[in-house]
Every structure is written in C-alpha cells, then in structure tokens.
Amino acid sequence: MKPLWFIFLFLQVFVNLEFSWSQAVNTCEIGVVLHPHLYIAGIPLNGEAITAGRKLHFVCRADHELDGATQIECLKTGQWSAPFPTCSAIGCSIPQIEHGSVPTGPREYKENEVLNFSCDATYKRADDRPPRCTIFAGKADWNPTPACKPIQCELILPPPTGTTYDPPNRNVFSPGEMLRVLCGETHWILDAQTRESDVTCNYNGVWNAHTKCQEVKCPAYIEEDNLYYRVNAWGRNKLGDRVTYDCSWGYQTATADKTATCTREGWTPKPLCRAPIVCSAPPLLEDGDTKSYISSDSVFQHGDKVEYICQQTYTLSGEPFKTCDNGVWIGDMRCLKPCTVNEQLMNTHNIWFAHGYSDKLYVPHKDHLTFVCKRGTRRVGRVPMRVQCNDGEMTLPTCQ
Incomplete structure (x- = not known):
C-alpha cells in the first residue's frame, strides 16, 4: 500500500500536466491558405x-459568393468549429427552357455574358432581348428570363380608333388563320380607297399585311402647278377639310369659291388651277380597257366621260368612269386579279x-372555293377547306 504522501504527489503532478496541456491548446491558428x-x-x-471563444466572420467580394460557414469559433481544444470557407465567382448556370434548348457552350456564365438559345418548331422567343447574366443583391440570374x-399573330385590344375586327374579341391567331379588318368612314387600309382587307397570320407569327386602319389625310402642303402660292393646310388636312387657294395669272380656279377639299383621292378638284383646254385620249387601264373603241388621236371636251371595263375574270375596284376636267382625266380605278387553281397545284396539296x-x-x-381532301388523306394545318381569293392571292389547304 502506497503512502498518502506519494498519492498526493502523483495527483499534484497530474494536475500540473493537465494545466500545462490546456494552456498549450487553448489558442487557435489560421493554418490554411485563404481564398x-x-x-x-x-x-x-x-x-x-x-483564444478560445474568438469568432471569425466571413464575406466575399461583391461578385463572389461564400461556400461554407459565415462564422466559425475557436474551441478550447485549439480547433475551429468549422472549416474555413472559400469564395466562388457568382455566375448563371444553363437554364431549363420549356420548348427550347441551349446549344453546346459553357456550363457556367459570368456576369454580362449572353445566353444563346433556340426554340422548338412552332415556337419563338418570348422576349426579343438577349438574356444576359445579371447579378443583383448577391445573386445571379438571367435577365430577361429565357x-x-x-x-x-397578335392584335391590339380594343382595336385602335377607326378599326374593327372580324371575328371580334380575339387578339391571338395561329398561323394560317385569317382576319378581316374593317375601317371606319374616315379611315383606310392598304390604300386610301380601300376600307376593308382580309389578312392572314404567316408561319413566322407576322401578319401578311397591316392590321391597323389609317386616318385619311391629305398632304399638309399643296404645291400643285399653277398655284399663285403654296397652300399651308397643316392641321386642316383631314377627310372633308377645306382650304382656300388662288391660281397664277392665266389660270382659273376649278371651283367658284376657290376652295380645295380633302378626299380619299387627295386634294380635289384636280387640277385646282385650269386653263380652258381639251383632253387627249384617256389613259390605259392595266388589265382593262375602255368600254368602247377610242383612237389615239381622239379629243374630248371638258366634262366628257369615258367608261372602263376589266378583262374577263378581273374585278373593277372604284368608279368605272374617268372625266375630262379642263384637260385632265380624273377618276381612279383598278382591276383586281383573279386566282388560278390548277390540277398540278391541287396535287401538291x-x-x-x-x-x-x-x-x-x-x-x-x-x-370563295371549297376543297376536299383526296381519298386516304386528311387536312393538316389551320387553313380552312373554304378559302377566298384576294387580288390574285389564295392560300390553299393541305391534306396528308
């Protein structure tokens, strides 16, 4: 049996050793290479x-994000409560795009880099702006979202002033679908004499013609030959507006009150200033002719009229007459083309x-023409089986 003094001495030595060991490990060191x-x-x-209990706090540069703990503590064991964090550059990863795909390229994109992507057939980009990797509030994302x-094809609803649609109350149309645009009394589409038009949604999502009616306006300045001065009609050049004018010496005004009127044909009468002269043979009409034979050396008096007709299967647009007005033929018309459908074209569809x-x-x-699919085929696409001819143009349905 050990004497008491020996036991006391052993305990004292153990306590001293423990105290020395604690003193040795009661501090922490930064023994890693920091990012x-x-x-x-x-x-x-x-x-x-x-010393133990000391806490370190971590942040990364603005264009980097922290990988690891934002805070660690020095423990009594001389170790840290967690590993030192690192920083990684903030960037955008390749997104998952419904009905779209990203071609081969980098897997991570840096700030301001642009994403190149494509959409599947019958789809297009939702935003025309290129998606750019953008950092905001320490996070990176694509702007705009790919x-x-x-x-x-889309329309503005409600329709702009002077414009109505048939069918109404729809603003989205699929490729091949048709829309009738109707203009009000003071508006036009395609040309100043046309108030309605059938337009078709193309397969690129763009209408084949304008869908907005324009207000009828005449030139703001009248600079016709033989005027005494140029007429300023600014702000008074809408359909039905009237302005006064005067003619140069040797010419007379076409109207007794010396006024010109804004019409769908422009400022009328035409010309505004006239000498007492006759008209030569009337002008030719494309795809048409005068109703009666007129020789090239014919002479017409003021007020004489000539009637025009279109070739067979062509349709006359406008009044059929031109009038000799102090040496000038007035009156606008044109012949609208027919559509031709042959066996070869139908076999293609x-x-x-x-x-x-x-x-x-x-x-x-x-x-209109109505078609049927050949035996053993059925219609594909959205073009109806009953289609309309529009000045020589006709979209045919397709069967497969």
Whole structure:
C-alpha cells in the first residue's frame, strides 16, 4: 500500500500536466491558405493569439459568393468549429427552357455574358432581348428570363380608333388563320380607297399585311402647278377639310369659291388651277380597257366621260368612269386579279374541288372555293377547306 504522501504527489503532478496541456491548446491558428476574394472580420490586432471563444466572420467580394460557414469559433481544444470557407465567382448556370434548348457552350456564365438559345418548331422567343447574366443583391440570374412561346399573330385590344375586327374579341391567331379588318368612314387600309382587307397570320407569327386602319389625310402642303402660292393646310388636312387657294395669272380656279377639299383621292378638284383646254385620249387601264373603241388621236371636251371595263375574270375596284376636267382625266380605278387553281397545284396539296370536276379554274376577287381532301388523306394545318381569293392571292389547304 502506497503512502498518502506519494498519492498526493502523483495527483499534484497530474494536475500540473493537465494545466500545462490546456494552456498549450487553448489558442487557435489560421493554418490554411485563404481564398483571395475572402474577407475576414474578428482577427486580433498586433499579432495577438486567437483564444478560445474568438469568432471569425466571413464575406466575399461583391461578385463572389461564400461556400461554407459565415462564422466559425475557436474551441478550447485549439480547433475551429468549422472549416474555413472559400469564395466562388457568382455566375448563371444553363437554364431549363420549356420548348427550347441551349446549344453546346459553357456550363457556367459570368456576369454580362449572353445566353444563346433556340426554340422548338412552332415556337419563338418570348422576349426579343438577349438574356444576359445579371447579378443583383448577391445573386445571379438571367435577365430577361429565357423562355419560348407559341408562334402566334397578335392584335391590339380594343382595336385602335377607326378599326374593327372580324371575328371580334380575339387578339391571338395561329398561323394560317385569317382576319378581316374593317375601317371606319374616315379611315383606310392598304390604300386610301380601300376600307376593308382580309389578312392572314404567316408561319413566322407576322401578319401578311397591316392590321391597323389609317386616318385619311391629305398632304399638309399643296404645291400643285399653277398655284399663285403654296397652300399651308397643316392641321386642316383631314377627310372633308377645306382650304382656300388662288391660281397664277392665266389660270382659273376649278371651283367658284376657290376652295380645295380633302378626299380619299387627295386634294380635289384636280387640277385646282385650269386653263380652258381639251383632253387627249384617256389613259390605259392595266388589265382593262375602255368600254368602247377610242383612237389615239381622239379629243374630248371638258366634262366628257369615258367608261372602263376589266378583262374577263378581273374585278373593277372604284368608279368605272374617268372625266375630262379642263384637260385632265380624273377618276381612279383598278382591276383586281383573279386566282388560278390548277390540277398540278391541287396535287401538291392533295386536294380537289368539292363541287364539280375541272383541272383548272379561275376565281374572281373575293369569291370563295371549297376543297376536299383526296381519298386516304386528311387536312393538316389551320387553313380552312373554304378559302377566298384576294387580288390574285389564295392560300390553299393541305391534306396528308
């Protein structure tokens, strides 16, 4: 049995050893290579030791994000409560795009880099602006968000002033669908004499013609030959507006009150200033002719009229007469083309006439044709089986 003094001496030595060991491990050291973009708060100044309980706080540079703990503590064991964090550059990863795809390229994009992506067939980009990797509030994301939407033609609802649609109350149309645009009394579409038009949604999502009616306006300045001075009609050049004018010496005004009127044909009468002269042979009409034979050396008096007709299957647009007005023929007209459908064209689309049998047919402007699919095929696409001729243009349905 050991004497009591020996036991006491052993305990004293053990306590001293434990105290010395604790003193030795009661501090922590930064023994790692810190990331170059990592900032630390809490390190003692003047080379003082980092004792137990000391906490370090971490942040990264603005264009980097922290990977790891934002705070660690020095433990009594001389170890840190967690590993030192690192910083990684903030960037955008390749997004998942419904109905779209990203071609081969980098997996991560840096700030301000642009994403190149494409949309599937029958889809297009939802925003025309290129998506750019943008950092905001320490986070990176694509702006605008890369997305694809169905290819469609869109309309403004409600329609602009002077414009109505048929069918109404729709603003989205699929490729191949048709829309009738109707203009009010003081508006026009295609040309100043036309108040309605059938337009078709193309397969690129763009209408094949304008869908907005324009207000009828005449030139703001009248600079016709033989005027005494240029007429300023600014602000008074809408349909039905009237302005006064005067003619140069040797010419007389076409109206007794010396006024010009804004019409769909422009400022009338035409010309505003006239000498007492006759008209030569009337002008030719494309795809048409005068109703009666007129020789090239014919002479017409003021007020004489000549009637025009269009070739067979062509449709006259406008008044059929031109009038000799102090040496000038006035009156606007044109011949609208028919549509031609032949057997070769129908074979391409796998269709045939629904009524009657013919290998070729001419359809006048605005007339309709109805087709059926050939045996063993059915219609594809959105073009209806009954279509309309529009000045020589007709979109045919397709069967497969």
